[in-house]
Amino acid sequence: MASHAAPHAPLRHPHTGEASAPPGAPSASRGATATLARCRALVEPALREAVRALHPQPGLVAAHAFGWCAADGTPGDGDGGKGVRPALALLGAEAVGAEPEAAVPAAVAIELIHTFSLIHDDIMDGDERRRHRDSAWKAFGTGPAILAGDALFALAVRTLAERGGPAAGAAVRELSVMLGELVHGQADDVQFESRPWSGPGAVGLAEYRAMALRKTGALLGCATALGSVLAGAPPRLTAALDQAGRQWGLAFQAVDDVLGIWGDPDVTGKPVHGDLRRGKKTLPVLGATAAAPTIGPRIERLLSGDGPLDEACVRHAADLVEEAGGRAYALREARTRVSAARDQLRALPLTGPRVDELVALSELFLDRRV
Amino acid sequence: MASHAAPHAPLRHPHTGEASAPPGAPSASRGATATLARCRALVEPALREAVRALHPQPGLVAAHAFGWCAADGTPGDGDGGKGVRPALALLGAEAVGAEPEAAVPAAVAIELIHTFSLIHDDIMDGDERRRHRDSAWKAFGTGPAILAGDALFALAVRTLAERGGPAAGAAVRELSVMLGELVHGQADDVQFESRPWSGPGAVGLAEYRAMALRKTGALLGCATALGSVLAGAPPRLTAALDQAGRQWGLAFQAVDDVLGIWGDPDVTGKPVHGDLRRGKKTLPVLGATAAAPTIGPRIERLLSGDGPLDEACVRHAADLVEEAGGRAYALREARTRVSAARDQLRALPLTGPRVDELVALSELFLDRRV
Numbered sequence: 001m002a003s004h005a006a007p008h009a010p011l012r013h014p015h016t017g018e019a020s021a022p023p024g025a026p027s028a029s030r031g032a033t034a035t036l037a038r039c040r041a042l043v044e045p046a047l048r049e050a051v052r053a054l055h056p057q058p059g060l061v062a063a064h065a066f067g068w069c070a071a072d073g074t075p076g077d078g079d080g081g082k083g084v085r086p087a088l089a090l091l092g093a094e095a096v097g098a099e100p101e102a103a104v105p106a107a108v109a110i111e112l113i114h115t116f117s118l119i120h121d122d123i124m125d126g127d128e129r130r131r132h133r134d135s136a137w138k139a140f141g142t143g144p145a146i147l148a149g150d151a152l153f154a155l156a157v158r159t160l161a162e163r164g165g166p167a168a169g170a171a172v173r174e175l176s177v178m179l180g181e182l183v184h185g186q187a188d189d190v191q192f193e194s195r196p197w198s199g200p201g202a203v204g205l206a207e208y209r210a211m212a213l214r215k216t217g218a219l220l221g222c223a224t225a226l227g228s229v230l231a232g233a234p235p236r237l238t239a240a241l242d243q244a245g246r247q248w249g250l251a252f253q254a255v256d257d258v259l260g261i262w263g264d265p266d267v268t269g270k271p272v273h274g275d276l277r278r279g280k281k282t283l284p285v286l287g288a289t290a291a292a293p294t295i296g297p298r299i300e301r302l303l304s305g306d307g308p309l310d311e312a313c314v315r316h317a318a319d320l321v322e323e324a325g326g327r328a329y330a331l332r333e334a335r336t337r338v339s340a341a342r343d344q345l346r347a348l349p350l351t352g353p354r355v356d357e358l359v360a361l362s363e364l365f366l367d368r369r370v
Numbered sequence: 371m372a373s374h375a376a377p378h379a380p381l382r383h384p385h386t387g388e389a390s391a392p393p394g395a396p397s398a399s400r401g402a403t404a405t406l407a408r409c410r411a412l413v414e415p416a417l418r419e420a421v422r423a424l425h426p427q428p429g430l431v432a433a434h435a436f437g438w439c440a441a442d443g444t445p446g447d448g449d450g451g452k453g454v455r456p457a458l459a460l461l462g463a464e465a466v467g468a469e470p471e472a473a474v475p476a477a478v479a480i481e482l483i484h485t486f487s488l489i490h491d492d493i494m495d496g497d498e499r500r501r502h503r504d505s506a507w508k509a510f511g512t513g514p515a516i517l518a519g520d521a522l523f524a525l526a527v528r529t530l531a532e533r534g535g536p537a538a539g540a541a542v543r544e545l546s547v548m549l550g551e552l553v554h555g556q557a558d559d560v561q562f563e564s565r566p567w568s569g570p571g572a573v574g575l576a577e578y579r580a581m582a583l584r585k586t587g588a589l590l591g592c593a594t595a596l597g598s599v600l601a602g603a604p605p606r607l608t609a610a611l612d613q614a615g616r617q618w619g620l621a622f623q624a625v626d627d628v629l630g631i632w633g634d635p636d637v638t639g640k641p642v643h644g645d646l647r648r649g650k651k652t653l654p655v656l657g658a659t660a661a662a663p664t665i666g667p668r669i670e671r672l673l674s675g676d677g678p679l680d681e682a683c684v685r686h687a688a689d690l691v692e693e694a695g696g697r698a699y700a701l702r703e704a705r706t707r708v709s710a711a712r713d714q715l716r717a718l719p720l721t722g723p724r725v726d727e728l729v730a731l732s733e734l735f736l737d738r739r740v
Contacts, residue, residue: 053550054550054554055553055554055557055558057557057560057561058553058557120516120517120520123512123513123516124512124513124516124517125513142493142494142512143493143494143495143560144560146490146493146494146516146519147490147494147553147556147557147560149520150490150519150523150553151550151553151554151557153520153523153549154546154549154550154552154553155550157527157542157545157546157549158543158546158547158549158550161539161542161543161546162543162546168539169531169538169539169542172527172531172539172542173528173531173532175527176524176527176528176531176532177528179523179524179527179528180423180424180521180524180525180528182524183424183425183428183517183520183521183524184424184425184521186517187425187427187428187517187521188425190427190513190514190517191427
């Protein structure tokens with residue numbers, strides 16, 4: 001019934017083939033690619049310099065996570081992610097009229113924190129694959145992965161505190177608040193897995209959104225604001241950039257949830273239906289069960305069985321979630337959030353020339369895994 | 371030949387019964403106990419308030435680690451450690467003439483970081499016991515323990531950044547440099563375990579001390595300096611306090627190494643001979659093998675066998691290390707470091723009334739596990 005893998009177009013509708021990205025996506029995407037390349041050229045040398053200061057052992061784990069080398073240290077051009085978060089930090093600074101160079105320590109700190117959280121979350125979630133290769137704990141062991149995450153965390157704080165210039169204090173405060181939210185959101189997400197799908201103690205949509213705002217929104221909000229904080233922008237503007245970033249976080253999480261059920265493993269680097277198999281409470285399922293009074297309870301019964309779900313059961317649940325509109329619900333949420341953030345940004349007195357780039361970049365959140 | 375456990379007097383010489391603490395130790399120890407109680411009364415309410423802001427799940431893991439409750443959440447007065455590090459932060463501030471209250475955010479941040487590092491290190495080292503109860507990963511699982519450590523790390527940075535007052539920026543810089551050293555030292559320590567006892571690649575005494583300075587000295591140095599940094603003391607004084615704390619760190623590590631071989635499990639909460647059994651490179655062994663040309667190679671051969679050492683073998687190795695003077699070597703090192711720090715402090719233009727308390731407290735490093 002539903003397509004279980006849609007190579008290279010993870011968000012195309014499985015029946016109509018209609019793209020869920022807005023009509024202008026291809027050219028927006030080309031523009032975003034150029035933006036990412038420009039930002040990467042500014043950030044990567046500083047990131048590599050920061051990572052060089054680490055002890056060689058956590059330094060190797062980090063370099064592997066960034067895609068700079070294989071697990072045995074052989075240099076290589078692995079997939080280190082698109083670098084959207086550091087780009088947001090530079091574009092946020094440019095949007096308030098600052099030079100992007102002023103935001104480089106913020107961009108480096110954000111990328112270090114992002115990678116720290118991937119490394120630690122992969123241990124907690126038991127995820128063996130990340131960016132089409134072994135996750136850090138799988139490649140190096142749990143202990144070295146914990147330590148490498150800690151090293152990146154410490155390096156992020158140090159980079160911002162030492163290189164952030166006159167506004168470093170304010171930037172570290174922003175970062176530290178975000179870090180608390182990030183951990184809180186991860187704790188919620190883990191705890192949700194063991195909560196029931198229905199009845200008392202079930203996870204509701206509002207609770208899910210609060211979790212996603214912390215787990216994913218806080219980091220994207222901080223990324224978007226932190227460069228402008230370092231550039232000395234007024235708090236009203238930095239707070240508005242943070243809010244826009246949080247909307248993108250909710251959009252990102254909604255798309256990530258769709259990919260966690262229907263994403264092509266060749267594209268996502270993760271097993272199809274993975275989130276259903278481990279009882280993760282995700283937006284498509286919560287949206288489906290809340291909206292469909294008939295199918296909802298069937299989905300809940302399917303997912304509530306004791307022990308691991310077999311493949312047929314998981315596939316059937318995915319089909320029911322789609323039939324009940326859960327996939328469409330999550331994609332609609334993503335589009336709504338990206339539109340809202342765009343409107344919020346357009347309403348701000350942003351003087352810099354890069355606001356369009358910021359908006360174009362945010363459309364990537366709809367288009368693919370970033 | 372050697373005593374394998376010396377209850378309640380871990381540093382008494384096993385043959386002569388001679389106490390290794392200086393003659394004034396009992397009264398110094400009484401004074402230190404009063405100092406610790408005074409500091410705890412100032413720090414603990416702020417620490418509890420900070421921890422209350424955590425998500426309940428990592429909050430429970432943290433409360434258990436601090437000794438505030440059992441693993442099921444039942445309130446209790448468990449062993450939360452003596453609180454030497456936060457006390458050093460308050461005394462350091464008082465030594466430069468400031469009120470201790472100004473240093474409370476520093477003391478809280480230091481205690482949070484100390485606990486973060488215990489929780490993560492126990493996972494990496496596979497230590498199942500801590501302060502006479504299950505370590506965090508043993509009680510709650512690896513994932514929750516990782517996340518609780520991350521939560522405490524983030525909370526430490528936030529506490530200092532938000533509550534540190536005008537010198538918060540400088541204090542966060544100090545803290546972040548220390549965090550990098552802490553991780554670097556832990557990486558060294560872990561890596562040393564898989565390096566040989568002799569021949570090419572063997573760990574030498576200088577390398578051991580560099581590791582201990584990072585792993586243990588950096589946190590004690592930062593603890594001693596950080597309160598004075600928040601109090602706005604001149605960098606020359608804060609740096610000198612940091613140096614004194616680092617000497618105490620080397621003393622602490624030397625005593626910890628002695629306890630790791632000969633400590634009474636009832637006192638240390640860890641198995642006797644534990645460090646030998648897992649190939650940890652510790653000061654008594656390195657001191658023994660460097661100083662004893664005849665016994666040294668026998669110790670190295672005993673410890674270099676493939677696979678886990680049996681109990682008789684470990685006991686024999688411990689006896690040989692003692693016979694070669696390794697235990698005495700480590701205790702001499704500890705005494706020398708504490709004396710050197712005392713002399714350094716006495717030579718400083720410290721105006722506050724609490725320098726004697728600081729010195730008295732440091733003698734605890736010789737007397738017992740802190």
